Amino acid sequence: MFSTWGALTGLVLAIVLIVRKATPAYALVLGALIGGLLGGGGLPETVGAMIGGAQSMMPSVLRILTSGVLAGALVKTGSAEKIADAIVRALGTRFALAAIALATLIVTAVGVFVDIAVITVAPVALAVGRRAEIPVPALLLAMVGGGKAGNVISPNPNTIAAADAFNVDLTALMLKNIVPALCALTVTILLARWLSRAKSPIPNLQPETGNSKLETPSLWAAVAGPLVVVALLALRPLCGFAVDPLVALPAGGLVAILVCGKWRQTASFCEYGLSKVAGVSILLIGTGAVAGIVKNSGLNADMVAFLNACHLPAFALAPLSSVLLSGATASTTAGVTIASQTFSGTLVQAGVPALSAAAMLHAGGTIFDALPHGSFFHATAGAVGMGVKDRLKLFPYGTLVGATSTVTSVLVYLCGF
Numbered sequence: 001m002f003s004t005w006g007a008l009t010g011l012v013l014a015i016v017l018i019v020r021k022a023t024p025a026y027a028l029v030l031g032a033l034i035g036g037l038l039g040g041g042g043l044p045e046t047v048g049a050m051i052g053g054a055q056s057m058m059p060s061v062l063r064i065l066t067s068g069v070l071a072g073a074l075v076k077t078g079s080a081e082k083i084a085d086a087i088v089r090a091l092g093t094r095f096a097l098a099a100i101a102l103a104t105l106i107v108t109a110v111g112v113f114v115d116i117a118v119i120t121v122a123p124v125a126l127a128v129g130r131r132a133e134i135p136v137p138a139l140l141l142a143m144v145g146g147g148k149a150g151n152v153i154s155p156n157p158n159t160i161a162a163a164d165a166f167n168v169d170l171t172a173l174m175l176k177n178i179v180p181a182l183c184a185l186t187v188t189i190l191l192a193r194w195l196s197r198a199k200s201p202i203p204n205l206q207p208e209t210g211n212s213k214l215e216t217p218s219l220w221a222a223v224a225g226p227l228v229v230v231a232l233l234a235l236r237p238l239c240g241f242a243v244d245p246l247v248a249l250p251a252g253g254l255v256a257i258l259v260c261g262k263w264r265q266t267a268s269f270c271e272y273g274l275s276k277v278a279g280v281s282i283l284l285i286g287t288g289a290v291a292g293i294v295k296n297s298g299l300n301a302d303m304v305a306f307l308n309a310c311h312l313p314a315f316a317l318a319p320l321s322s323v324l325l326s327g328a329t330a331s332t333t334a335g336v337t338i339a340s341q342t343f344s345g346t347l348v349q350a351g352v353p354a355l356s357a358a359a360m361l362h363a364g365g366t367i368f369d370a371l372p373h374g375s376f377f378h379a380t381a382g383a384v385g386m387g388v389k390d391r392l393k394l395f396p397y398g399t400l401v402g403a404t405s406t407v408t409s410v411l412v413y414l415c416g417f
């Protein structure tokens with residue numbers, strides 16, 4: 001057992017290194033090593049805990065690696081862009097902000113990483129924004145908020161990590177946060193419309209998406225892959241026949257490639273998808289090393305004691321832990337993974353249903369995930385050519401969106417749904 005202060009020191013060290021632009025995976029591994037040694041463990045015990053933590057991440061890593069097939073297929077075939085464009089065209093410029101937020105939600109919810117979803121929707125959003133004279137901050141908030149809402153109901157790495165840690169069905173976890181996602185979407189639209197009242201010049205931006213010269217498929221072909229994924233994952237709750245995401249996600253990607261007539265580019269699309277998930281997978285290994293130290297430290301008991309001292313109920317540990325850790329790592333995936341790996345057992349033992357605990361913890365990871373020491377902050381700013389200072393001004397609004405889904409998730413639990 002490592003001391004709480006040692007584990008926290010290692011975590012803080014990793015955060016500082018990440019902020020100072022160190023490679024996140026190496027920073028997490030070094031932080032875990034230092035934390036274990038300072039926490040009173042010998043070198044063999046520290047390394048053993050790190051390896052054990054990393055090993056516990058392997059199921060998630062495998063599923064995330066295979067999800068790259070779907071992500072690559074949706075992006076490179078133009079399916080994600082087609083879905084976004086169809087939604088925006090259907091709602092028109094009058095409801096442009098609602099359409100942009102909904103488009104980003106759906107693109108994220110079908111399995112595209114949230115930062116890639118924003119980059120994919122950005123060209124469509126900027127074109128509509130120019131026609132409707134909507135300022136860039138409002139457009140970006142609509143995309144960021146929609147992405148956050150979609151992230152809590154998507155088969156993305158953070159959802160997979162939470163489902164694995166709590167040993168719950170991935171589909172059930174996605175469905176559990178539908179109401180929080182819809183509430184977050186509503187708040188996103190209201191905040192974006194409020195921002196749009198302050199008119200500002202729309203720069204002639206041409207963000208790079210990699211799809212600008214692609215011929216997009218028909219709408220039915222674009223949605224075929226995601227529909228296959230949904231159908232396969234739904235077999236477990238509907239028919240009792242479980243299809244693991246390890247199979248369902250790449251199967252949907254392959255279907256998307258085939259129906260779009262791009263089967264000759266299958267290898268290149270998979271390679272693109274792998275390039276997008278490789279970084280997250282490596283990050284999860286480093287995250288697992290930290291989780292191994294934190295999980296075997298006194299932090300678990302100390303957090304429970306803190307909740308008791310503050311007279312807070314046990315379920316509060318779920319959202320609070322992921323809020324703090326996602327903010328510390330500026331990553332929904334890393335924060336949710338460490339929190340779920342560390343506190344899943346405690347929450348279940350305290351009588352909190354595993355599915356509800358996973359849903360609350362997962363939603364909490366979307367509040368502080370867009371801090372400047374993370375990639376999401378810079379990826380979303382770059383999608384619309386926004387500077388750091390202007391992007392920082394949007395941070396409070398994104399935080400409100402994440403807080404909405406978190407509070408709603410807690411209320412859903414308290415109401416017994």
